[in-house]
Amino acid sequence: xxxxxxxxxxxxxxxxxxxxxxxxxxxxxxxxxxxxxxxxxxxxxxxxxxxxxxxxxxxxxxxxxxxxxxxxxxxxxxxxxxxxxxxxxxxxxxxxxxxxxxxxxxxxxxxxxxxxxxxxxxxxxxxxxxxxxxxxxxxxxxxxxxxxxxxxxxxxxxxxxxxxxxxxxxxxxxxxxxxxxxxxxxxxxxxxxxxxxxxxxxxxxxxxxxxxxxxxxxxxxxxxxxxxxxxxxxxxxxxxxxxxxxxxxxxxxxxxxxxxxxxxxxxxxxxxxxxxxxxxxxxxx
Amino acid sequence: xxxxxxxxxxxxxxxxxxxxxxxxxxxxxxxxxxxxxxxxxxxxxxxxxxxxxxxxxxxxxxxxxxxxxxxxxxxxxxxxxxxxxxxxxxxxxxxxxxxxxxxxxxxxxxxxxxxxxxxxxxxxxxxxxxxxxxxxxxxxxxxxxxxxxxxxxxxxxxxxxxxxxxxxxxxxxxxxxxxxxxxxxxxxxxxxxxxxxxxxxxxxxxxxxxxxxxxxxxxxxxxxxxxxxxxxxxxxxxxxxxxxxxxxxxxxxxxxxxxxxxxxxxxxxxxxxxxxxxxxxxxxxxxxxxxxxxxxxxxxxxxxxxxxxxxxxxxxxxxxxxxxxxxxxxxxxxxxxxxxxxxxxxxxxx
Numbered sequence: 001x002x003x004x005x006x007x008x009x010x011x012x013x014x015x016x017x018x019x020x021x022x023x024x025x026x027x028x029x030x031x032x033x034x035x036x037x038x039x040x041x042x043x044x045x046x047x048x049x050x051x052x053x054x055x056x057x058x059x060x061x062x063x064x065x066x067x068x069x070x071x072x073x074x075x076x077x078x079x080x081x082x083x084x085x086x087x088x089x090x091x092x093x094x095x096x097x098x099x100x101x102x103x104x105x106x107x108x109x110x111x112x113x114x115x116x117x118x119x120x121x122x123x124x125x126x127x128x129x130x131x132x133x134x135x136x137x138x139x140x141x142x143x144x145x146x147x148x149x150x151x152x153x154x155x156x157x158x159x160x161x162x163x164x165x166x167x168x169x170x171x172x173x174x175x176x177x178x179x180x181x182x183x184x185x186x187x188x189x190x191x192x193x194x195x196x197x198x199x200x201x202x203x204x205x206x207x208x209x210x211x212x213x214x215x216x217x218x219x220x221x222x223x224x225x226x227x228x229x230x231x232x233x234x235x236x237x238x239x240x241x242x243x244x245x246x247x248x249x250x251x252x253x254x255x256x257x258x259x260x261x262x263x264x265x266x267x268x269x270x271x272x273x274x275x276x277x278x279x280x281x282x283x284x285x
Numbered sequence: 286x287x288x289x290x291x292x293x294x295x296x297x298x299x300x301x302x303x304x305x306x307x308x309x310x311x312x313x314x315x316x317x318x319x320x321x322x323x324x325x326x327x328x329x330x331x332x333x334x335x336x337x338x339x340x341x342x343x344x345x346x347x348x349x350x351x352x353x354x355x356x357x358x359x360x361x362x363x364x365x366x367x368x369x370x371x372x373x374x375x376x377x378x379x380x381x382x383x384x385x386x387x388x389x390x391x392x393x394x395x396x397x398x399x400x401x402x403x404x405x406x407x408x409x410x411x412x413x414x415x416x417x418x419x420x421x422x423x424x425x426x427x428x429x430x431x432x433x434x435x436x437x438x439x440x441x442x443x444x445x446x447x448x449x450x451x452x453x454x455x456x457x458x459x460x461x462x463x464x465x466x467x468x469x470x471x472x473x474x475x476x477x478x479x480x481x482x483x484x485x486x487x488x489x490x491x492x493x494x495x496x497x498x499x500x501x502x503x504x505x506x507x508x509x510x511x512x513x514x515x516x517x518x519x520x521x522x523x524x525x526x527x528x529x530x531x532x533x534x535x536x537x538x539x540x541x542x543x544x545x546x547x548x549x550x551x552x553x554x555x556x557x558x559x560x561x562x563x564x565x566x567x568x569x570x571x572x573x574x575x576x577x578x579x580x581x582x583x584x585x586x587x588x589x590x591x592x593x594x595x596x597x598x599x600x601x602x603x604x605x606x607x608x609x610x611x612x613x614x615x616x617x618x619x620x621x622x623x624x625x626x627x628x629x630x631x632x633x634x635x
Contacts, residue, residue, distance in 0.1 A: 004390055004407050012400040014366035016352040016546070016559060041361070059355045059362055060550040060557050064575065086575030100361045220578070247574045249546045249564075252397040256543030256564070257572060259590070260580070262598035267396065281516060282580065 015252050018057045018102030023095055024077060029163050033128070034093055035069070036080045040103065045075035050135035051110030051243055051271040055251045056080065056092065057102030064088040065248040067270070068106065069131040071138035081131035081163060107251040108270050111136050111215070111241065119213045119239075120148040122204070124226050126155050126197050126218025130163050132243050132270070133217045137171075144176050148211060151178040151204055155197030155218075158185045178204070198225050209234035216274075217243040223284040227274055240274035244283060286459075287443075288466070290482050291475035293454035296442065297327035299474045300412065303374045307410065310344050311376035312337050321375075332377050333444075333454070336420035340382045340539030340613065341375050345406055346389060349562040352401060352546070357555045367558075368404040376412045380434035381426045381609040383413055385539030387437040388605045392542055395603065410464060413438035414456075417489065418496040424612045425625050427497035429505055431609030439465030445485045457486045501628045505606070508628070509597040515631050516589070524627060525584035527620040528567070534591065534614035534622075535565030540599070540607055543571075566590055592627060 025037035040046060046054070048068050057063040064086060070079035084093045095101065113136075121140060125133045140147050152171060156162045162183065171179040180200045182193040193200065197218070207230075214230045216223060223242060230240055246258035246265040253267035260282040263269070268276075277283040291299070300309060304326060312334040313322040319334040321341045351367040378386070386406075393402040416432060426432035434441070442456040457478065460466040469475065478486075503511060535541045545564040550557035564571060567587050572580040581587050599607025608624075615623045 004394065004403055012366070012368055012404060013398075014353060014401065015397050015399055016401075016561075017364050017366050020361060057548075057559075059357065059364075059559075060548050060554060062548045063546060063559075083576075089575065098360065102362075102364070245574060246580060247572055249544070252399075253395075254393065254397070254399055254542070255545070255561075256566060257545075259572075259594075261590075261593070262602060282586075 018104045020100050021103040023097055023099045033081055033083050037077050039077045046078045048072055048106035049110035050139045052106040052108050054103050054105035058088055058091045061091045062088045067132035069134040071135050073139055073142035108266050110271050116213055117146045120211050122151040122214045124153045124216045126222040129217035130154055153197055153200040154181045156183050159183050159187055159190045198229050201229050207233050213239045215241045220284055237275040238273050242272055243270045287457040287478040287486050288460045289458040289469050289475045290478050291456045291458050295474050296456055300327035300376055302472055307372040307374040309374050332414055342539050346402055349560055351558045351560050354558050373409045378411055378413045379416050381431040381611040382539050383434035383437040384431045384609045388540050389542055391603050391605055411438045413441045415443045417493050425500040426610035428501040429608050429610030432497055445489050500625045502632050511631055512593055512597045520630050521589040522585040525588040528584045529619055530567050530569050530584050531619050532565030532568045533617040533619055535567055537613040537617035
């Protein structure tokens with residue numbers, strides 16, 4: 001049985017054994033989200049593509065999938081934006097600089113940046129969706145001459161839920177980014193736009209359907225409305241990319257939790273073309 | 286073509302020989318039922334068993350197992366993977382379960398190699414026993430092409446009949462691997478087959494063909510297309526109305542390999558293990574993420590997922606059928622949900 005054979009001389013490698021990483025910086029982003037800066041104890045860069053994720057382990061507590069929110073163009077460290085929402089993330093939030101956690105990855109299929117080179121890019125992020133696409137945002141900003149026009153739309157529920165608040169003015173003031181932000185529920189201090197993220201579309205100049213790639217990351221409910229907006233502007237489905245969230249345990253296509261119909265989101269995704277997702281009824285239901 | 290002839294007594298001796306260097310697991314009678322259990326000698330086994338309540342999967346992919354141990358010291362920690370290297374012989378494995386193991390082998394080796402499973406599997410020798418007739422009512426192994434296995438064993442034993450006089454079974458044996466060949470020949474067990482033995486094997490095969498009824502009115506190869514048309518059928522909702530989401534179907538299925546992982550710290554809290562345990566797609570929280578969103582919140586969508594996975598998606602992804610027709614899910618179901626019934630109803634929707 002050939003599938004069983006392995007190289008007898010090679011040591012057995014466990015898919016599930018994490019490597020060590022040290023937390024070098026913790027920044028509080030909101031009441032629920034912290035930004036962790038990490039460095040692998042091996043000293044090596046994580047070696048990820050934008051859009052990929054890692055399995056984060058707090059030993060003794062467990063493991064959970066977190067998307068990488070920093071760009072591989074800044075390889076000394078990597079960053080994870082973690083919402084305090086489950087058991088593992090609850091414990092992660094109690095950790096301070098110097099603590100060591102387990103990391104498996106990078107995992108999954110991220111953005112194929114070489115295919116994005118030379119293209120106009122429109123990124124639409126909702127809520128925590130800004131975290132995975134921040135890896136791509138930073139990549140584009142660091143390699144800006146490789147891309148055409150760059151539009152970035154970001155929506156959050158309320159001003160206090162906006163992530164990366166220190167970076168938003170930087171993006172807004174950067175002449176090389178067409179950045180717009182909105183909140184669903186503004187408070188008294190909010191001077192910006194309000195409404196769901198699709199209300200930002202009138203702010204966009206006409207998109208060149210032949211050269212624009214659209215990246216959509218956000219809660220399931222957001223996908224449909226944003227996809228409608230971009231398709232109605234003539235963007236072909238193959239140039240619409242989405243990143244999905246699912247429950248994941250193994251991260252390597254075995255444990256079954258992340259399946260959307262017949263697709264393992266942890267293997268084939270989390271980044272998909274809309275054309276692929278259309279056939280997956282469970283993907284954006 | 287047969288490779289060897291073994292009497293039941295000689296097969297027992299062969300198994301006892303195996304027991305010198307391996308753990309032996311095979312069918313043991315418990316009241317009216319049979320279970321795969323670890324035994325010390327072949328005489329504890331009953332190779333004439335009808336079916337085992339559970340498949341031998343648990344001995345290759347245990348219900349819970351340690352993936353690695355960890356030890357925390359001065360801020361950092363060490364991890365050490367755990368592999369089960371103990372040699373094992375699985376005895377009395379029927380074709381349905383051989384086909385299921387073939388799928389597990391493929392699934393755990395595909396793309397990313399799961400050496401926890403593969404190590405145990407490499408250390409496993411399989412002595413299969415063929416089924417001359419359906420083991421019980423309700424099985425649909427013939428429909429699923431699960432009642433024949435040409436590979437996936439080290440030795441396959443075809444029960445060709447009982448000898449007059451002492452009533453000892455005569456097994457026509459086929460070698461599936463070099464390990465199987467070496468085992469039979471090295472121990473000089475049995476004798477080479479004669480022309481008469483080959484005739485007897487041909488009669489056995491013909492009788493077997495006639496003995497298995499068809500339970501489903503379409504060819505299994507058309508099942509994926511049939512399911513394609515039924516995604517929005519009300520049948521899922523209607524059937525799932527009585528589903529308790531207890532996961533008994535998953536638990537008893539020889540091809541289910543989904544799992545959960547969890548940490549088990551020791552009381553010292555500085556040491557512990559990452560473990561995995563079987564999980565089931567029919568359980569309510571299977572696709573639920575932190576924060577509470579459940580991607581398969583309804584029993585109907587979970588039932589549909591299971592049937593699609595068994596009938597279509599695994600076959601399409603892995604090239605090996607996801608269901609072997611053993612009907613353990615149907616027998617285990619606490620709500621009498623029946624896959625043969627589902628397939629028949631789907632056929633009517635054509």
